[in-house]
Structures are given as structure tokens and as C-alpha cells.
Amino acid sequence: MEPVRKKQLIEATLEVMTEVGYHGTTISLISKKAGLSSGIVSHYFGDKQGLIEATMRHLLEALKITTHIADPLERIDFIIENNFSQTQGASSATNTWFNFWALSLHNKGLHRLQCINHRRLESNLAYSYRQLLPPREAKNAAASTAALIDGYWLRYSMGSVGNGNFEEPVVRIKQYVRDTINLFAD
Structure with missing residues (x-):
């Protein structure tokens, strides 16, 4: 129970x-x-x-990668899609995320959770990028992709663009990923 x-x-x-x-x-x-x-x-x-x-x-748990995806590009795509899922985009989740971020500035427990979330996102992205790019570029691409995810999520969740529709940012971030990988393709 x-x-x-x-x-x-x-x-x-x-x-x-x-x-x-x-x-x-x-x-x-x-x-x-x-x-x-x-x-x-x-x-x-x-x-x-x-x-x-x-x-x-609970919201952070929904962002965890629960399945093993062998292909690094598919794994990056999954991470992007998961961050823009219905669970994360629901008004109840967005409102809670906004409050969480504001409160984490002044609350040690919430700040710790935010740091874990940030590190986990970049680490998961870097793991996949390292299979596709040289080490330095993989780290930079992971940081940039994480920033794009956070930035687009914030803009689209607030309704300042896209009216809460997450399809466009998912497409844009995936295109960034492919453009970045193509820069280093032989």
C-alpha cells in the first residue's frame, strides 16, 4: 500500500x-x-x-534511460525525445519544474537534485558522443546539446514560442546533433 x-x-x-x-x-x-x-x-x-x-x-526518474540503446545516435535521439515527452511537458510537470528551479537556488536538497540532473544529462549525452566524435568535441557537443534541451524546453514550456508544442525543438536539436557529427565525419 x-x-x-x-x-x-x-x-x-x-x-x-x-x-x-x-x-x-x-x-x-x-x-x-x-x-x-x-x-x-x-x-x-x-x-x-x-x-x-x-x-x-519522480520527475527526474522519468528522464532516466531505462533501456540499453546500442546505437549512439539513437541514444542521443532518445534522450532528446524523453526530455520533451508528454510527462515532462504536462502542465503539472512544467509548473513543478519552474518552482523547482527557483527553489533550488535557495534550498540545498533541491540544489543537489538539480546538480545531479544536470550532470546526468551531460554524462549520458557525452557517453554517446564519445562514440561519434573526438573526446574534446564530444564533451563540447554534450554541453551544447544539454543547453539546447534546457533552453528550448524553457521557451516552449512557457509558451513564449510554440504554444507548448515540443515537436519543433526536438527536430531542431536533432538537426544540431547531426550537423555536429557531420563536421567530424570523414
């Missing part, structure tokens, strides 16, 4: 943060949305901060 209740609370947290933002989010609202008692949050997560961190770990 514990995993089911934790999932209910995490999903409720995503919904409540979408509705009222981080500062309006309370344990009472989350527990009411989940249909559970407020005490269950304390039991499983300690406090609101613990639940927020668990919610971010």
Missing part, C-alpha cells in the same frame, strides 16, 4: 502546485487532493519539503 499512497501524494502535489504554485501548496491541500490524511505525508515524507523533493525525484 505504501508505494500506491506515495504515488497518490506525488501526483496530488503536481496537481496542487499547478493550481496554486509552490507558496500556496500546503500539506492540507495535497492530502485533500489525494484523498488521504495529512498525517500520511509526515509519515512517508517528513514534511512539505520532503514531499517536494520526492516529487522532483
Whole structure:
């Protein structure tokens, strides 16, 4: 029952943060949305901060590469697509990500999660690029691709361009990847 209740609370947290933002989010609202008692949050997560961190770990978990993809270009494509998936682009996720980034500037636990996320993204990209490019170029391409993913995700999630449609940035980032690899092809 514990995993089911934790999932209910995490999903409720995503919904409540979408509705009222981080500062309006309370344990009472989350527990009411989940249909559970407020005490269950304390039991499983300690406090609101613990639940927020668990919610971010849930979103970060969705970004992990869970399957082994042998072809390095296919692996890079998968990473790009996964960062622009329905899970990451849902309004509940985008609102939570925005709050997470802002809060991570002042909260050690959330800052640690953000650093892990950043390093994991670049590391996964670099692993694939190293199979396609010389070492220095692989590192630079991984950093640039990660920045493109973050930048496009931010722009398109905010609706300043693309109205939240992630198809265009996925195509553009994949083209950058291919252009970069072609620069060093024999």
C-alpha cells in the first residue's frame, strides 16, 4: 500500500502546485487532493519539503534511460525525445519544474537534485558522443546539446514560442546533433 499512497501524494502535489504554485501548496491541500490524511505525508515524507523533493525525484526518474540503446545516435535521439515527452511537458510537470528551479537556488536538497540532473544529462549525452566524435568535441557537443534541451524546453514550456508544442525543438536539436557529427565525419 505504501508505494500506491506515495504515488497518490506525488501526483496530488503536481496537481496542487499547478493550481496554486509552490507558496500556496500546503500539506492540507495535497492530502485533500489525494484523498488521504495529512498525517500520511509526515509519515512517508517528513514534511512539505520532503514531499517536494520526492516529487522532483519522480520527475527526474522519468528522464532516466531505462533501456540499453546500442546505437549512439539513437541514444542521443532518445534522450532528446524523453526530455520533451508528454510527462515532462504536462502542465503539472512544467509548473513543478519552474518552482523547482527557483527553489533550488535557495534550498540545498533541491540544489543537489538539480546538480545531479544536470550532470546526468551531460554524462549520458557525452557517453554517446564519445562514440561519434573526438573526446574534446564530444564533451563540447554534450554541453551544447544539454543547453539546447534546457533552453528550448524553457521557451516552449512557457509558451513564449510554440504554444507548448515540443515537436519543433526536438527536430531542431536533432538537426544540431547531426550537423555536429557531420563536421567530424570523414
